[in-house]
Amino acid sequence: MRVVRRVAIVSPLLALLALAGCSRSEGPPHGGPQAAPVGVVAAVKRPVREIEEFTGRLEPVESVEIRPRVGGTIEKLSFREGSYVKAGDPLFTLDAKPYAAEVARAEAQVASALAQGEYAKTELARAQKLLDAKAVSRQEFDQLTSGERTTDASLKAARAALQTAQLNLGYTRVLAPISGRVSRAFVTVGNLVDDKTVLTTIVRTDRVFAYFDASERTYLSRRNATADKGALKVRMGLANEAGHPHEGTIDFVDNRLNASSGTIRTRAVFDNSKGQFTPGLFARVLVTGGEPVDAVLVPDRAIGTDQTKRFVFVVGADNVPQFRPVQLGALQDGMRVIDSGLKAGEMVVVEGLQRVRPGMPITPEKLAVDPRGMPLPPQAAPPAAPASKAG
Known part of the structure; x- marks a missing residue:
């Protein structure tokens, strides 16, 4: 019984040692790291515009904030919100009754000033005849002359007041100052507004x-x-x-x-x-800008970033990548202009950039490119032939 137990214990250990030996024999031979496969293209040179x-x-x-020229209560909106309006189209209508009454009062003042002016002219003409006959003093004649001038000035003031009243009456209709698209109505019917209230806006389109x-x-x-x-x-x-x-x-x-x-x-x-x-x-x-100038270009995806620097990996004759800082220009159709740091014809890594380590060899594969210098997409694999059916 003791012999059997010893064999049972040793046999698993031997099996483990044998498996370990097999696994070690199947591993790769001792040596340096394998070269990483990458895709490369040549930097091209051609005339480009900056x-x-x-x-x-x-x-x-043009953009206009619509405000009323006079205060009053909004009685009517005459536009559809968000629509196109032309210059002169009515937008809002204010209560015009107070301004119509002001026009009537100004008209009455003009009529009164006209009557006073006519009377003053008549008195002055009569005084002129009396002055020629020396039947009135010069002082009285000068007073009548001054009165005629005063009534004339009063008439002008009354007419100006009438014009102001008529303008205010016209301002109760708020019109579009420019053609364009109108916004929504910020104030609706029934609200009391003044000349500081923004009613809506219009933008030229x-x-x-x-x-x-x-x-x-x-x-x-x-x-x-x-x-x-x-x-x-x-x-x-x-x-x-x-x-x-x-x-x-x-x-x-x-x-x-x-x-x-x-x-x-x-x-x-x-x-x-x-x-x-x-x-x-x-x-x-x-x-x-300007006339075309010769420039070096590479696919934009070949550009790497190291903090604030931009760089490319250039592949030399020994297949060892070189870290090359570059100054970038404009991006044109996926190709990046290189202002400095790279020459035309040098091979740069565009695929597998994450596998590249400076100083460690790589296995470059030159990719097919289009006339711009951009790598062409890989060709799709042909469809597999249908499996033959067993007879």
């Missing part, structure tokens, strides 16, 4: 402005081009649009640069006759 994209907001060319902050570099490079060729063309895209399908022109550049941000306020104008732009929308503005 392009920069900025973000901004759309704003109306046939054109829109896109305000953005251009860089100092853009301002300096485009300034001469604008002076030589007139208005600078720009393109713009909305948040839900691919690319920049809308064309406009820069019509305003501010008179000073913001020293804290290194930018200058710039404005572009775009046609909005179709009503596709709404003030307040986010916009991407693309500014293209």
Whole structure:
């Protein structure tokens, strides 16, 4: 019984040792790390126009807050909220009865001043005859002359008061000062308003402005081009649009640069006759400059970030990647302009960037590219042949 027990204990130990030996024999041979496979492309050189994209907001060319010129109670709204109105269209009507009464009172004052003026002229003409006959003193004649002038001035004041009353009566009808899209009515019928109350707003919609902050570099490079060729063309895209399908022109550049941000306020104008732009929308503005210049480009996904630095991995003849800091330019159709740090023809890593370690060899695979220099997508695998059925 003792012998059997010893065999039963030793046999599992031998089995474990044998399995460990098998597992060690199946592992990879001792040696250095294997080279990581990566995809590479060559940096290309071609003429490009300098392009920069900025973000901004759309704003109306004209925007008006509608306020009444006189106070009163709102009696009528004459527009549909959110609709398009033309200049001169009625918007609000105020209670006109107090202003009509003021017009009637001013008319009566004008009539009274007319009557007094006619009487004063008659008296002055009679005094002139008496003065010629020396039947009235010079002092009395001068008094009558002064009275005639006073009544004439009173008539002018009465007529001015009548004109003011008529204007105030007309102001009880609030008209649209410009053509555009009207907002909602901020004040409804029955409310008492004065000349400080905002009733609604109107924005002009046939054109829109896109305000953005251009860089100092853009301002300096485009300034001469604008002076030589007139208005600078720009393109713009909305948040839900691919690319920049809308064309406009820069019509305003501010008179000073913001020293804290290194930018200058710039404005572009775009046609909005179709009503596709709404003030307040986010916009991407693309500014293209001057004549084409030769530039080195690589796919944008080849660019790595190390804190504040931008870099690429350049593959040498020994298949050892080199860390290369670069200065970036504009992004054009997925290709990034390299201002400095890279030469045309050098091979850069675009796929498997996370597997690259400086100084450790890699296995580069040159990828097929399109005419721009962008890597082509891998070809789809052909469909598998249908399995034959057993007879």
